Amino acid sequence: MSTYPSKYLGIGLAAAVLGVALAPSAHAQEMGAPLSAIDWLERAMSAPLPQHSTAPPPPPPDDTLITLPAPGFEEIASAPLGRSELETTGLFTAERVGLPRALWGPTPTSEIVAAIVSLPADTMPAAARLSLRLLMAEFAPPLQNIPETRGALLLARVDKLVELGALEQAGQLIAAAPETSAALNARAFDIALLLGEEDRACAHMSGQIAAQHSHSAQIFCMARRGDWQSAFASLQVGRALGLLDENEAALLTRFLEEEEEEGQITPPAQITPLGWRIMEALGDPVTTASLPVAYAHADLRGTSGWRSQLDAAERLTRASVLEPNRLLGLYTQRRAAASGGLWERVRIIQHLERALQQRNGTAIGTALTEAWPLFAAVELEVAFAQMKGEALAKIPLSGAASEILWKMLLLSQENAALADELAPDTDLGRFIMALAKGAEVLPVSSASMAGAIHAAFSEPDVPQQVQDQLDAGALGLTLLGALSQIADGAAGDLHAATLGLQRLRALGLDPVARQIAIELLLLERRG
Structure with a gap:
């Protein structure tokens, strides 16, 4: 439990x-x-x-929409997927995540719950989105789902969603459950x-x-x-x-x-x-800034000051549970009240907005080269890319601005053709584009993150212990282990990065593995 x-x-x-x-x-x-x-x-x-x-189950919400933390934040109509066991409760099918319905297989519920409890929050954005989808999707109950642990897996999923700050998703998951408790x-x-x-x-x-x-x-x-x-x-x-x-x-x-x-x-x-x-x-x-991320929702009620709302929105966006466009709306709500830190991001976003409206290429390039390091400093590069990547793709840029746009298009998974045109003619540029296009990655000589990623894509065989898990059908435990290793890789553990990517590929999640690999190279989260 x-x-x-x-x-x-x-x-x-x-x-x-x-x-x-x-x-x-x-x-x-x-x-x-x-x-x-x-x-x-x-x-x-x-x-x-x-x-x-x-107690009767709560009525399903009419035409409820949930927002998945995936690139573009597509809206997905959600409703209970039929009366079923508590453990099968989900907001969308397993196939939508690219995983089999029998994900948990023979793994005891207690082991799955322990792995979910340990699921890291500080990780790559693509891995965070996968974690949220995993927690919200409908899967068949574990084969060893004994009466004593009935409902424990659903509760663990809800608890982790709340811990990650995904309150609306957690609430919808509870509403979709076939019975109350x-x-x-x-x-x-x-x-x-x-x-x-x-x-x-x-x-x-x-x-x-x-x-x-x-x-x-x-x-x-x-x-x-x-x-x-x-x-x-x-x-x-x-x-x-x-x-x-x-x-x-x-x-x-x-x-x-x-x-x-x-x-x-x-x-x-x-x-x-x-x-x-x-x-x-x-x-x-x-202040909620010193409290866990779920507290940040309290500052978005409309009763807090603009600064508190901005801080909260940045935290929740960084956690992949708030749409970047909502943060953009707050950034452009009024003029910056001061200078430095947060206010510099407000100022530069507004400056970039004005330059885009005027289609002033010089001003756009200058604003973009100034904005990128400001958002990178607070780990909001992906959100910035999702906010502005599409608009910037329509503007001819050169030099440093062009390379930044290339990164933004890759991180937001927008306009792959243009990203290919803008790719720098370097070993790293070609390596990253091979990942983006699903092609074979070329070997690299250094013992860097690129080397660790190349090992994952050139040596697909996972360790024997992991292979035994896969052979036994314990796919969910393998996936949760992969997500933990990706977080370790983001912190600088090259071997963990290799193992985590290998596991994802062994589970048939090659596109996700490639996106995570791109982020490991472009976001520089390593300490």
Whole structure:
């Protein structure tokens, strides 16, 4: 069974204080999604799913669209794929990822869950997109899916999506499940709170949460309904019976009683989503920049300042869970308020926009050569390429600007023909274009990343242990291992890069392997 990342995403308890904050009071104002990290919710998160649920499944969303983190962010209509086992729940078929439906094969559920928990977040963009697709796709349940672990794989997938910041995708995965459970409801409640949908969360959880040690959630929903007397009484009961953590009880008490104390509040040593939300409501907010990426969604509610929205959008775009064009919209919302850092990216994007509108080739080339290192410094090259690659492809460029455009076209997978024309006449340029065109890669002499990549494409045989996994049908475990090795390769482990690419190719994912190889060469993430 997966371990829910409650230390920073146990949101159910956060509900309590947010509900208070949102109810009419001298301190309250309309605010967005709180989070939670409390014992009752953590126990609910990790509790096994019941064999049968008395609560009806939520109705499937009508004409719901999800956005996959793939180049171009194509919109894909999603709907539950028929009533099935919990573990088969997905938003699109396995074939859409280029993988067989029987991906998990004979691998025990516990091993798959452990591998998903260990799936790295810091990796190449193409590998991040593959990870997200893997977590969202429909696969047959593992052959060893015993009753004791029923539902554990779905929960692990949801938890990892939340950890990676893909809250909307995680919520849609829960909605697509063929039945509800306490654990799934708790996660859906948390996600709704993170996205600022408190009313819907309380309405959906009404009548379902009372028996799940959800004292703080009950307080939250009472306050959301304006029942302050019951919320206060419930808080007193919770304190008397030890149902609330000491720190959270103190924060809730101060907020509900509207106590006036001088000086700033000291945040807890390990701030929880609930603590973060109370601190914000009491006028001593803790910036989300220092918290896990899922918190960044709170700054996109429209209640935060422009700078906070920009920071959050950059984080989520870097995690491959936000469309680059949404970030572009924020970049061009108004004039830069200052200089340096983030504001330089705002300034140069706006300058590039103006140059493109005027079709001023000289100004475009100058802006592009200035913009590229600014976005590379914060690992947003792929997002920048997706924002501007298509428009720049229509402009004749030369020199350094032409080479940057070549990189952008490769990273965004746009206009392969033009990328071939712009490719530099160097060994590395020819090597990369061979990868892009699906051709045989030529050998290189140095023990560099290019050498590691050449080894992966010239020596397709995987280690015997991996081959044994493949022969046994444990394809999912092989894929998860490959994704971990790609992350190690991005950090500079050349041998891991070779092994990870070999595994992907052995699984029939040669196009993805080639794109990852291109990114390993062009993005220079290695430390």
